[in-house]
Amino acid sequence: MTEAQLAEKYLMKGNEALAEAAIRAGLEGYFGYPITPQSEVLEYFSRELPKRGIAYVQAESEVAAINMVYGGAACGKRVMTTTSSPGFSLMQEGVSYIACAELPCVLVNIQRGGPGLGTIQSSQGDYFQAVKGGGHGDYRLITLTPNSVQEMADMTQHAFDLAEKYKNPVLILADGAMGQMMEPVEFKERVVLDKDISWATTGKPANRDANVITSLYIQPEEMEAKNFQLQAKYKLIEENETDYELYNMEDAEIAAVAFGLSSRIVKKAVDLAREQGVKLGLIRPKMVWPFPKDIIRKYIGQVKYFVSIEMNAGQMIEDIKLTVNGEARVEFFGKFGGIVPAPQEIVEFVKSKSL
Numbered sequence: 336m337t338e339a340q341l342a343e344k345y346l347m348k349g350n351e352a353l354a355e356a357a358i359r360a361g362l363e364g365y366f367g368y369p370i371t372p373q374s375e376v377l378e379y380f381s382r383e384l385p386k387r388g389i390a391y392v393q394a395e396s397e398v399a400a401i402n403m404v405y406g407g408a409a410c411g412k413r414v415m416t417t418t419s420s421p422g423f424s425l426m427q428e429g430v431s432y433i434a435c436a437e438l439p440c441v442l443v444n445i446q447r448g449g450p451g452l453g454t455i456q457s458s459q460g461d462y463f464q465a466v467k468g469g470g471h472g473d474y475r476l477i478t479l480t481p482n483s484v485q486e487m488a489d490m491t492q493h494a495f496d497l498a499e500k501y502k503n504p505v506l507i508l509a510d511g512a513m514g515q516m517m518e519p520v521e522f523k524e525r526v527v528l529d530k531d532i533s534w535a536t537t538g539k540p541a542n543r544d545a546n547v548i549t550s551l552y553i554q555p556e557e558m559e560a561k562n563f564q565l566q567a568k569y570k571l572i573e574e575n576e577t578d579y580e581l582y583n584m585e586d587a588e589i590a591a592v593a594f595g596l597s598s599r600i601v602k603k604a605v606d607l608a609r610e611q612g613v614k615l616g617l618i619r620p621k622m623v624w625p626f627p628k629d630i631i632r633k634y635i636g637q638v639k640y641f642v643s644i645e646m647n648a649g650q651m652i653e654d655i656k657l658t659v660n661g662e663a664r665v666e667f668f669g670k671f672g673g674i675v676p677a678p679q680e681i682v683e684f685v686k687s688k689s690l
Contacts, residue, residue, distance in 0.1 A: 349487040350375035350514040356488035360495045361527035363412040364390035366403035371455045372511040373445035376417045397422040401429030408438035409548045411535030417443035431470030435550035439498035443507045445514040448673035456673025457511035462650035466624040476506040478624040480594040484518035510596045578621040587616025593644040604681035628658045640664035
């Protein structure tokens with residue numbers, strides 16, 4: 336490797352890599368409020384964005400921050416916010432407004448243990464909130480789940496593209512460990528394409544009607560029509576967007592399903608299990624909405640059972656059960672409250688269920 340190539344790699348925290356990736360993706364405005372374990376994002380942006388002429392506001396609260404995102408997105412700007420679990424709960428009203436108004440933006444939840452104020456330790460307890468909507472009404476967030484610092488960077492850049500492609504908020508759902516761990520990261524060359532903002536509130540020229548962006552539809556017929564429009568878009572996203580990784584699934588007799596930090600631990604468990612004669616494999620959703628139904632259904636009949644391994648009380652398991660629709664057994668192994676499962680624990684659980 337040449338000296339120039341070496342210089343392109345950085346040792347960064349996941350939160351820092353995400354922030355730098357957002358800048359390189361053409362970020363035009365950031366609005367957020369500090370909360371552990373994502374505060375490094377604000378620290379990075381507070382240092383870097385003013386130097387690069389990019390808008391940065393540390394808002395007075397998460398509620399204020401998400402409404403600033405709403406305003407920036409309505410102006411056609413590439414904007415984002417980041418927070419952690421209780422902060423994302425506070426943002427839900429604004430997220431629902433943005434989803435109904437069909438505005439592109441990137442949201443980041445670096446999860447901590449809950450419910451309530453909980454713990455600052457890593458958790459995956461916000462899965463339901465992410466993939467079932469979180470706020471009021473029928474809406475969906477495209478939800479990406481990185482499991483490395485490199486993916487924290489890559490998925491941030493991808494998130495902006497998806498948001499603009501579908502005019503929909505995109506959520507990066509990462510556990511606290513992803514934000515805090517340090518790993519080498521390389522920022523890939525990327526071209527920020529000109530985007531169509533003919534819909535944005537940039538001022539009314541004489542040759543067109545005013546652009547109106549709203550989530551308020553008083554008449555029920557109008558609200559129903561808007562909902563039909565949104566559902567048609569979500570169906571299109573489900574048909575076109577899926578992302579996953581397979582590990583040792585070719586001959587797997589048991590399929591573990593895990594995302595984020597859990598998936599890294601399961602990879603080690605797969606290796607340990609195979610040393611002990613257990614053919615365990617991993618299906619890792621890199622995108623949990625849309626959920627990778629087709630790839631999971633592919634292994635019905637090949638595997639004896641699926642096991643959902645999560646750092647919560649069992650949330651993604653419901654999507655696995657809906658996907659297999661009673662055609663396969665589904666088990667659950669989880670740790671929560673900030674406790675991380677150990678690979679050998681997973682192996683022992685799998686062996687106990689295989690008897």
